[in-house]
Amino acid sequence: MISHPDSRPARWATLTALLTTGALLTACSSGSGGGASDGTGRPKSGGTLTFAVGSDAGCVDPQQVGSNDTIYSLRQIVDSLTDQDPKTGRIVPWLAKSWDISKDTKTFTFHLRSGVTFSDGSTLTAQVVKDNFDAVPKLGALATLAQGYLSGVESTTVVDPLTVRVSFKQPNAQFLQATSTFSLGIESSASVKRAPKQKCSDGVVGSGPFTLKQYVQNRSITLAKRTKYAWGSALWSKKGEAYLDRLVFKVVPEAGVRTGSLQSGQVDAISSVGRADESALKGAQVNLAARANPGNVFNLGLNNSRPLLKDVKVRQAILFAVDRQQIVDAVFPTGTRPATSILAHTTPDYTDLGKDLAHDAAKAKSLLDEAGWKTGGDGIRTKDGDRLSLTVSWFANAATNQPALELIQQQLKAVGIDIVLKERQISQFATTLQSGDFDAVWGNVTRADPDILRSSYSTKLANFYHLPASPLDSLLTRQAATSDATERAQLVEQAQRLIVRNAYVVPVVELQTQLGVAKKVHDLGFEASSRIQLHDTWIG
DSSP: OOSSSOOOOOHHHHHHHHHHHHHHHHHSSSTTTBBOSSSSSSOOOEEEEEEEEOOOOOOOOTTTTOHHHHHHTTTTTOOOOOEEOOTTTOOESSSSSEEEOOSSSSSSEEEESSSSSSTSBBOOOOHHHHHHHHHGGGGGGHHHHHHHHHTTEEEEEEEETEEEEEEEESSTTTTTHTSSGGHHHGBHHHTTSHHHHHHHHOOBBSSSSSEEEEEEETTTEEEEETOOOOOOTOOOOOOOOOSSEEEEEEEEOOOOHHHHHHHHSSSSSEEOOHHHOOOOOOOTTTTEEEEOOOOEEEEEEEEEEGGGGSSHHHHHHHHHOOOOHHHHHHSSSSTOOOOOBOOOTTTTTTTOOOOGGGHHHHHHHHHHHTTTTOOOTTTOOOOOEEEEEEEEEESSSSSSSSHHHHHHHHHHHHTTTTEEEEEGGGGGHHHHHHHTSSEEEEEEOOOOTTTTTHHHTTTTTTOTTTTOOOOOHHHHHHHOOOOOOHHHHHHHHHHHHHHTTTTTEEEOOEEEEEEEEETTEEEOOEEETTTEEEETTOOO
């Protein structure tokens, strides 16, 4: 067995470098590093932080939610077994004070802290962790991220009251990092036993520094501080309970209204600051804080089972027709990068495939010609009486979504492809993917581990994009099964190349989280996946 600390130095050395880049982005913003602290004054307790977000996922169970706007609040409710340092990538203690990993990375043994309680008064034990890890796979498609993290789990065993062992059928290189995510945040045993729908509407019981007080769908999520909280992450500066008494997350869909609310002092922080609002906010009592999200970049997730999209030449034509730099320059916040792979550059084992994603309209037209699509009188191509027309489903959870897609619409029209944009509510994201009733979906997935490729594109898992079985499956399975960092990096690189060169999806732009934060708010920090951590945050 290999004991804590983290047992993957080579890979994490790479991650350290990559995440340092993310930290520099923050430092280069108009705000101060890590969020809003200006380094002056003494922290003080009390007060309410009001945070305006753009959308509501319609569910307050962190195991079932994947939308950043909702995760901002739910991350504060649940603790995880481990935490991940956003500056170094190292996995550090949280609810687990230490852990052992078998040499074949099949078995993970966690030694839990004593004295941890949930907000319903129950105590953290090895049995509670087992209850969580036994229940998550039963959520199925409702918990895509969490289910993927536990894919291949063989058993979770209570060794003693504070020792729990998780065994997998095959080596599982990604699991330790998975235990640091909100998706595997630990809930009380009573909470785990609730029906998924009830957890979505009523919330969950965690051991985190805040508790859910009220949820009004599409309006607000209100949290209250847990007094006597004393088991925070090893990364947090403040020991014990949080500074703030209350957190209020208001749903404000219009970006301009969010900006105005921050400028007028009606709210203390806002999410998804767009390029158009940067100048106005810099002139106010506001800091801008930015950090690139690791994981899958924003992309057109193509439904490979659609007749039009089964042809690789059509998919590749879409890929070459997109001018990523133009989209970045016109729509996204300063510092945002165009996609150079399906993985963002802040993801471990990222490979730069920028040349494969270069804009080439002439090549796109040539591919469509080869595929038999002829330009019609209105500029849109046809073949055997069918128009080359696709519907892109998108979700109103970021101000940049619609203008980015409207630019893509123009770029694809220039090569003869008609794009129809269909807006859906963010609460429909999971059901849209599960139904398979789409041509393409606009979205991204944040995770600081390359196994996100397996979760998203293995035909042995959910396979929402209906990829055909191919050598990609073997690569994704093998990267998750090897404990050799070098071998894993090579497999991940090959997987990225297959995804891009076959245009199974069309990478477009990296997600950069950019927040606007009032200067009176201090130490509002980003965690490793560029979501927020509010335990150390104070107002003064």
